[in-house]
Amino acid sequence: MSAPYAAPFAAEDDVxxxxxxxxxxxxxxxxxxxGGLLQIIANGTFLMDTSDGRSERLLVDLARDALGGRKEPGVLIGGLGVGFSLAHASADPAWGRITVVExxxxxxxxxxxxxxxxxxxISGAALADPRTEVVRADLLEHLRTxxxxxxALCLDIDNGPDWTVTEDNGxxxxxxxLAACAARLTVGGVLAVWSARPSAAFEGTxxxxxxxxxxxxxIPVARGVPDVVHLAVKAA
Incomplete structure (x- = not known):
């Protein structure tokens, strides 16, 4: 596991x-x-920061492992964020094509x-990786067009199925x-969705x-509700 990223900072950055x-x-x-963290906030809602990245890395690893050793699989990462998922995928030679939609x-x-x-x-080396492509688009629009x-689809564009940043993300x-996701997955492909809390309703859907x-x-946390990754496989 790579260490958490800390941006250079001075004492005044404590505020x-x-x-x-x-x-x-x-x-x-x-x-x-x-402090030493960089934070992304959308419409007044905290999205993510550079404090850890364990769950973002696990999102990618769980999807890879669920593919069962498929050779050079292509992965779409939904949401660039602070770059942890992209950087982790790029550091893994098992992945083939890496597409990021932001x-x-x-x-x-x-x-x-x-x-x-x-x-x-965080992301410089990954963006220079010839396997990487960044697509500027709404994720659902990209999936449909x-x-x-x-x-594999590794999606991290919200705080989760039950807590969307913008209403249309629901x-x-x-x-x-989910039909649009399935249409873009190969048979046996993996959908992995990051969430700030578990959602039994989403599992049912x-x-x-x-x-x-x-x-x-x-993903264990020191206190509070754990982050989770929801996983599902496209049937034949």
Whole structure:
């Protein structure tokens, strides 16, 4: 496991400081520094920071393991975020094509624009990986319009099925959205969905939509409700 990423900081960074604030296509997005951490906030809701990344890495590893040794599988990562999932996938030679879909231009810029992008310390090597492609698009729109197929979909675009950042994201976790996911998966492909808390209702929806081997893996936390990864396999 790689160590948590800490951005260089001075004493005055003990007070949260906004590095960039933009009005994006889906509302306000903010990059903030607090101590040695960088934080992403969307429409006033905390999304993620650079404090750990265990659950983001586990999202990728669980999907790979569930593929049962498939040779050079292609993976779509839904949501660039702070870059932990992308960086972890790129560090693993088992993956073939790595596609990242991110709808917020600002988030992509924080990784790749300018002389010293603030999040390049996490994602720089992965973005230079020839296997990596970044697509700026709404995830559901991409799933519905692309002709590409993937062996794994690793989705981390919200706080989970029961706690979406924007209202329209709820469609992704409903039958119509899951049908779009299934259409882009190869037979036996794996859908892995990060969530800030378990959702028995989402497990039930996955089963009703024809996915098999549905299960939920918890990521232990010091206190409170654990993060989880929901896993499901596309049936033949």
């Amino acid at each position: 949260p400081r906004v590095l960039d604030r933009r009005e994006g296509p889906y509302g306000e997005v903010v990059l903030r520094r607090h 709808r917020e231009p600002a988030v992509i810029d924080w990784h790749a624009k300018g002389q010293a992008p603030p999040l390049a310390g 692309t002709t590409a197929t993937y062996d 469609v992704l976790y409903a039958p119509a959205g 996955l089963r009703k939509c024809g996915f098999r081997a549905v299960r939920t893996e918890e």
